[in-house]
Amino acid sequence: MHSPTTSGPLPRDIQTVVVGGGILGLCVAGFLAEEGREVAIIDAGRPEGTTTNAGSLHVQMQSRFMRMHPDQVPALESGLHLYPKAVEFWFELQRHLDADFGLKASGGLMVAESREQLDFLAKKAERERSLGLDSKILDRDELDQIAPYLGPAVVGAELCADEGRLDALKANTALRRWVRRVGVMVTGETSVDRVSRDGGRFKLDTSRGTVRAATLVIAAGPGSLTLAEPFGLTLPVESEPLHMNITEPTDLFIGHLVQHADRMITVKQLSSGHVVIGGGWPADLSPSEDYAAVRLSSIIGNTSLAQHIVPAIGRLRIIRTWAGINTPTGGPGILGPIHGAPNAFLAIPGEAGYTLGPLSARLVADTVLGRRPTEDLAPFSPSRFR
Ligand SMILES: Cc1cc2nc3c(=O)[nH]c(=O)nc-3n(C[C@H](O)[C@H](O)[C@H](O)COP(=O)(O)OP(=O)(O)OC[C@H]3O[C@@H](n4cnc5c(N)ncnc54)[C@H](O)[C@@H]3O)c2cc1C
Incomplete structure (x- = not known):
C-alpha cells in the first residue's frame, strides 16, 4: 500500500537515479545533488538512511567476523585503512551539515x-x-x-x-533534511524490479511504473544482488x-x-x-x-x-x-563503476557498513562525477564478481 506521505512522486525521466535510500543511497544522492546533478532516490521501503543500525563506529577488526570467516580476514585487512578515515569523515560531514549526530570517538x-x-x-x-x-x-x-x-x-x-559511536536516529534525520534541501527527489515504497538498457539510458521497471535515467547508482543493500544481475555480476551479498x-x-x-x-x-x-x-x-x-x-x-x-x-x-x-x-559482502565493500556498463555504479559498503557509509558514498559520488576518488577503488571494484 502506498502512503502519499512517504511514497512521493515518481520521476519519469531523470539525470541520475539512486536505487536505495539507506546510508549509502542518501549520501551518494546528497553529494551528487550538491554538485548540481538532478537526482532521485527510489526505495522499496522508507528511504530513511538505515534506521536499524546500532550507531557503533567500528575501526578494529571485529573478532566475531574473524572467527566466523577466518578465510576472509586477508580481504578485511585490505580495507582496514578505510575505517579510521571513515570515522573522521563522519565528523567532517557533521561539520559540513552543521548538524549534531551525537558523535563521539572516545575509543x-x-x-x-x-x-x-x-x-x-x-x-x-x-x-x-x-x-x-x-x-x-x-x-x-x-x-x-x-x-x-x-x-x-x-x-x-x-x-x-579511533572507535566511537553516534546516534543513528539523529544522524539519519539530519541527512534526510540535507538531501531534500539540496534538491534530491525522494521516492519511497516503490521497488525497482528490473533494470535494463534502453538506448543510451537506463530503464527501471518499478512497482509504480517506468523510470528512465542517464546514470544509475545501485545502493540497495541485499536488493543489489538482483539489480546487478543484468550487468553480468553475481554479488556475494547476503x-x-x-x-x-x-x-x-x-x-x-x-x-x-x-x-x-x-x-x-x-x-x-x-x-x-x-x-x-x-x-x-x-x-x-x-x-x-x-x-x-x-x-x-x-x-x-x-x-x-x-x-x-x-x-x-x-x-x-x-x-x-x-x-x-x-548485508555482508565477505569483507570489503563493492564500490564504483560497473565495467562494461557506462554510467552504472554500485555502492555497497561491506562489514560495519554504517561506519563506512558516508566515506564510501563520497568515493562513489566522485567516480560518478568523473573525478579521481581520494582512495584507490580497485580493491573494491564490482568487476571482481563478474
Ligand atoms: C541491526 C543492525 C545493526 C547494525 N549496527 C551497525 C553499527 O552499529 N555500525 C555499523 O557500522 N554498521 C552497523 N550495521 C550495518 C549497517 O547498518 C549496514 O551495513 C549499512 O546500513 C548498509 O547501508 P546501505 O545503504 O548499503 O544498505 P541498506 O541500509 O540496507 O539500504 C538499502 C535500501 O535499499 C532499498 N532496496 C533494496 N532493494 C530495493 C529495490 N529492489 N528497489 C528499491 N529499493 C530497494 C531497501 O529498502 C533499503 O532502504 C548494522 C546492521 C544491522 C542490521
Whole structure:
C-alpha cells in the first residue's frame, strides 16, 4: 500500500537515479545533488538512511567476523585503512551539515575474560598496528583507570583509539533534511524490479511504473544482488537479520564502545543516556526476506551477556528491541563503476557498513562525477564478481 506521505512522486525521466535510500543511497544522492546533478532516490521501503543500525563506529577488526570467516580476514585487512578515515569523515560531514549526530570517538574496548582471549587480542592488535591502527592492550589495572564500569570477569582488553559511536536516529534525520534541501527527489515504497538498457539510458521497471535515467547508482543493500544481475555480476551479498536492544536512559557511565574478544556483543551509551546493546545476535527473516523480526532468545542472551560485561546494565529496563537486515559482502565493500556498463555504479559498503557509509558514498559520488576518488577503488571494484 502506498502512503502519499512517504511514497512521493515518481520521476519519469531523470539525470541520475539512486536505487536505495539507506546510508549509502542518501549520501551518494546528497553529494551528487550538491554538485548540481538532478537526482532521485527510489526505495522499496522508507528511504530513511538505515534506521536499524546500532550507531557503533567500528575501526578494529571485529573478532566475531574473524572467527566466523577466518578465510576472509586477508580481504578485511585490505580495507582496514578505510575505517579510521571513515570515522573522521563522519565528523567532517557533521561539520559540513552543521548538524549534531551525537558523535563521539572516545575509543573502543574489546574485552577478554581469559588469558587465551587476551593473547588473541594481543596478536590482533599487533597486526592492526602494522596496518596503521592505533591499538594497544590494557591489563585490568589499566582498565580500571578508564573503564571502572566493566565487570569482574574482564581480565584485560584491546583499546582502539579511533572507535566511537553516534546516534543513528539523529544522524539519519539530519541527512534526510540535507538531501531534500539540496534538491534530491525522494521516492519511497516503490521497488525497482528490473533494470535494463534502453538506448543510451537506463530503464527501471518499478512497482509504480517506468523510470528512465542517464546514470544509475545501485545502493540497495541485499536488493543489489538482483539489480546487478543484468550487468553480468553475481554479488556475494547476503541478507543477515540481526537483533538490537536499547535501555531506558540513565546517567552517562559507559565511555567506550565495548565489544568482546570471543562473544557477540556491542555495548555503548548514547549522549541521551540510553544504552544500546547489540553485536550480531540473530533475528528472524520474514518469508519474503524483506523485513526482520526480533527473537526472544536474542533479547535474553544479548542482554544477559551485556549485564555480565557491564553489571550496572542489570538495573536498567529494556525499552525497545528491533531487528534489521545486514548485508555482508565477505569483507570489503563493492564500490564504483560497473565495467562494461557506462554510467552504472554500485555502492555497497561491506562489514560495519554504517561506519563506512558516508566515506564510501563520497568515493562513489566522485567516480560518478568523473573525478579521481581520494582512495584507490580497485580493491573494491564490482568487476571482481563478474
Ligand atoms: C541491526 C543492525 C545493526 C547494525 N549496527 C551497525 C553499527 O552499529 N555500525 C555499523 O557500522 N554498521 C552497523 N550495521 C550495518 C549497517 O547498518 C549496514 O551495513 C549499512 O546500513 C548498509 O547501508 P546501505 O545503504 O548499503 O544498505 P541498506 O541500509 O540496507 O539500504 C538499502 C535500501 O535499499 C532499498 N532496496 C533494496 N532493494 C530495493 C529495490 N529492489 N528497489 C528499491 N529499493 C530497494 C531497501 O529498502 C533499503 O532502504 C548494522 C546492521 C544491522 C542490521
